[in-house]
Amino acid sequence: MEVNKISEGKTKIVYDFDKDHVLLRFKDDITAGDGQKRDVMESKGVLNAQTSAFFFRLLERNGIETHYVGMKDERTMIVKKLKMIPVEVVLRNIATGSIVKRLPIKEGEVFEPPIVEFFLKDDLRHDPLLNYYHMEHLKLMSRKEAQYIEDIMMKTNDVLFNFIKNKGLILYDFKLEFGRLGDKLVIGDEISLDSMRIRDPNSRIYDKDLYRKGYDLKTVKASYEEFLKRITS
Ligand code: C5P
Numbered sequence: 001m002e003v004n005k006i007s008e009g010k011t012k013i014v015y016d017f018d019k020d021h022v023l024l025r026f027k028d029d030i031t032a033g034d035g036q037k038r039d040v041m042e043s044k045g046v047l048n049a050q051t052s053a054f055f056f057r058l059l060e061r062n063g064i065e066t067h068y069v070g071m072k073d074e075r076t077m078i079v080k081k082l083k084m085i086p087v088e089v090v091l092r093n094i095a096t097g098s099i100v101k102r103l104p105i106k107e108g109e110v111f112e113p114p115i116v117e118f119f120l121k122d123d124l125r126h127d128p129l130l131n132y133y134h135m136e137h138l139k140l141m142s143r144k145e146a147q148y149i150e151d152i153m154m155k156t157n158d159v160l161f162n163f164i165k166n167k168g169l170i171l172y173d174f175k176l177e178f179g180r181l182g183d184k185l186v187i188g189d190e191i192s193l194d195s196m197r198i199r200d201p202n203s204r205i206y207d208k209d210l211y212r213k214g215y216d217l218k219t220v221k222a223s224y225e226e227f228l229k230r231i232t233s
Contacts, residue, residue: 010035011048011194017078021069024077026052026190030220032212034123041217045075047224048192053077054231055160055191062159064152066187067179082179082188086121087130087140091153092173093161096197097209102129114157116150121177145185149178152187160191164198167230169206172197193224 003023004016010031015023026045031038049071056068067079092099095109099117118130120138132143141149153176164171174196177189189195198206205213206227210220 010038011045012190020081021078022081023072024049024079024190026075026077030194030208030211030217032208034126037212039211039217041221043221044224047221047228048190048194049075049077051192051224051228051231052190054228056187058163059156059159059187059191062155064156064159064187065184067181079188080181080186082181082186084177084179084188085140087135088119088121088127088175088177089149089153090117090119090173090175091115091157092117093157094170094172096172114154116153118146148185152176152178152185156187160196163231168200169227169230170199170201172199193227198227 006014006016006022008014011027011029013025013027015025017023026049028040028042028044029038030041030044053068053071056066059066060068067082069078069080072078092111092115095105095111096107099105099115100107118135119127120130120134120140121127130138130140132146135141135146136143156176157171157174160174161171174191176187176191176195178185179188180186193207196207197209200206206223208220210223211217
């Protein structure tokens with residue numbers, strides 16, 4: 001692509017586009033464990049770009065603002081230029097993953113209401129958990145902004161959880177990243193099987209946990225394809 005690269009992460013590249021927009025190109029790389037495990041899964045960038053575009057459109061239709069503008073090609077999104085905040089915001093409906101390692105909480109426990117957590121994006125420090133005090137001291141966001149983000153997380157969960165439930169699946173948890181657009185906070189990054197946990201009622205896993213748990217890339221890809229087909233049909 002003959003455009004200026006602004007930055008490159010583990011799974012996406014940001015390119016210049018125009019004054020108010022950038023391009024987000026989804027790579028075929030799949031990583032886990034703060035980038036320690038890494039592979040290339042053919043077509044993964046297309047699958048995650050399409051899944052993310054689908055969910056961004058769903059949120060926009062429900063009045064939740066995202067950075068999504070449109071698609072440049074099958075793996076490249078045109079998005080609003082945000083000033084990204086290096087924080088991962090996680091909402092959990094059902095316990096699994098890092099929370100059952102950190103706290104005396106059992107796999108499968110239901111959170112009512114859901115739990116929201118903030119983590120610093122810092123691979124070297126293994127993305128440590130943050131509270132309001134940490135975020136204010138590190139000048140990441142004010143308490144008021146954090147509370148606004150918690151509200152957006154809950155609203156997003158209502159939309160995503162119900163949509164996914166209607167497809168016969170369960171949204172265990174998901175992660176969002178936010179950026180500033182003027183004085184607004186807007187959802188950026190992606191919403192894909194890399195950033196959410198989806199199970200069926202028999203606990204069959206659809207998401208990146210397959211890769212984290214060591215399933216082969218063929219199985220992971222088939223699952224990503226099946227999920228995209230399921231949500232779009
Ligand atoms: O690992 P943990 O249980 O904290 O993950 C919670 C949710 O956040 C999961 O859906 C996971 O896929 C997502 N996540 C992510 N990027 C990370 C860490 C977690 O998308 N760096």
